[in-house]
Amino acid sequence: MIKINKDDNNTYNFSLNTTSGNALFYSVGFSSEEEVRNVVSGLNMFDKQQYIFERKTYHRGNFLFNLNDKKGQLIGNSQLYGSEAGMENGIKNLKKRIAALNNSQNL
Incomplete structure (x- = not known):
């Protein structure tokens, strides 16, 4: 699941969560909701x-x-x-999560 947020300083970001709801990835801040949606659709x-x-x-x-x-x-x-192997697993999980979202058209 991708969650788009608006920060207190009027910037937008998104997080990509695992199926269990844990945040896997956090975006940088974007100046508009349209900009963050363009990145997400990309x-x-x-x-x-x-x-x-x-x-x-x-x-x-x-x-x-x-x-x-x-x-x-x-x-x-x-x-x-905590480990390099954990980080590599995180990269694999992010790739799988994006592929799963693409297949379900939830981006």
Whole structure:
């Protein structure tokens, strides 16, 4: 499920949740609801376009990943993971979740 939110400072973002409701991915802030909806609708091209997963090590030894579009623009980032393997599983889960949403036309 994708949830679109409006922040206190009038920016919009979205989160992509697992089937159990846990947040898997958080977007950066966007200036309008239309802009965030365009990014969300672009996720349905996920298999056709080249998205870039940028793997990072957090300063406390945790891991996270960023998702960038093919132009290198940051779309959002993951939660923190305690291991590199956990982060890789998070990337796999995000890909599967987007594919499942695409198949059900819920984007």
